[in-house]
Amino acid sequence: MNVIEINNLTKLYKNNRGIKNISLTVQQGDILGLLGPNGSGKTTAMKAILNLVHSTGDIKIFEMPLHENFEKIMLRTGALIEAPAIYKDMTAFENIKMHTSIYPDISKARIEHILNLVHLLQYKDDKAGRFSLGMKQRLGLAIAFVTEPELIILDEPVNGLDIEGVVEIREIIKKLNEEKGVTFLISSHMSSEIEKTCNKVAIMYEGELIAQSSTENALRLHPSMEDYFLSVVKDKRGEIVI
Numbered sequence: 001m002n003v004i005e006i007n008n009l010t011k012l013y014k015n016n017r018g019i020k021n022i023s024l025t026v027q028q029g030d031i032l033g034l035l036g037p038n039g040s041g042k043t044t045a046m047k048a049i050l051n052l053v054h055s056t057g058d059i060k061i062f063e064m065p066l067h068e069n070f071e072k073i074m075l076r077t078g079a080l081i082e083a084p085a086i087y088k089d090m091t092a093f094e095n096i097k098m099h100t101s102i103y104p105d106i107s108k109a110r111i112e113h114i115l116n117l118v119h120l121l122q123y124k125d126d127k128a129g130r131f132s133l134g135m136k137q138r139l140g141l142a143i144a145f146v147t148e149p150e151l152i153i154l155d156e157p158v159n160g161l162d163i164e165g166v167v168e169i170r171e172i173i174k175k176l177n178e179e180k181g182v183t184f185l186i187s188s189h190m191s192s193e194i195e196k197t198c199n200k201v202a203i204m205y206e207g208e209l210i211a212q213s214s215t216e217n218a219l220r221l222h223p224s225m226e227d228y229f230l231s232v233v234k235d236k237r238g239e240i241v242i
Helices: 042-049 067-074 092-099 108-117 133-145 163-180 191-197 215-221 225-237
Strands: 002-012 018-027 031-035 056-061 077-080 151-155 183-188 200-205 208-214
Touching: 002 042, 002 183, 018 042, 018 183, 018 208, 031 042, 031 163, 031 191, 042 056, 042 151, 042 183, 056 067, 077 133, 092 108, 092 133, 108 133, 133 151, 133 163, 163 183, 163 191, 183 191, 191 215, 191 225, 200 215, 200 225, 208 215, 208 225, 215 225
Parallel strands: 031 183, 031 200, 077 151, 151 183
Antiparallel strands: 002 018, 002 056, 200 208
């Protein structure tokens, strides 16, 4: 099943930046990484997929048109876009409870399980306003994971995390994918993270999607994901590819 299918997705801002004619398919069970520099359109594409910005083009999620089935789709989708929406005067536990208020079956045990998964359980009663950047990022990930979604969309998920945190989040993503069959769409400007986490990659550059590949094929033809990215960008620019 195609979990995400977008065709000719376009969103241009007044400064003419944004995304142009993006077409992309994410199949069930994929961990697909959007790789590109800051400002390449990754976040805009994710916002459009989640109907957070007005765009043109066709978007289907779970093989359903997004706009006509938005509520059904969102009940099956988790997301973390840009900075987590966290209430500073609430505890970690209260933040998750607030964000899941429309889901009647989210128990205290489930919230504590997710907090434990992202290594925040010992801080569940601490005010989120006192959290470090990395802890806030972990809380945002907990909010995205807690409803047991079939699709999770993560914008720069390891932002602000130390080396151990990066490894832990990578392992959580792979575990949810392997054991629960969760499909992921992840953005990053770090080629090494896409290489280590994703089974497929799509290169974003200056608002366009300029290449797509399985991670296996990209690495079969190039020494690293960084080399694959640079090769694709040079080809796009018309430069000599060495």
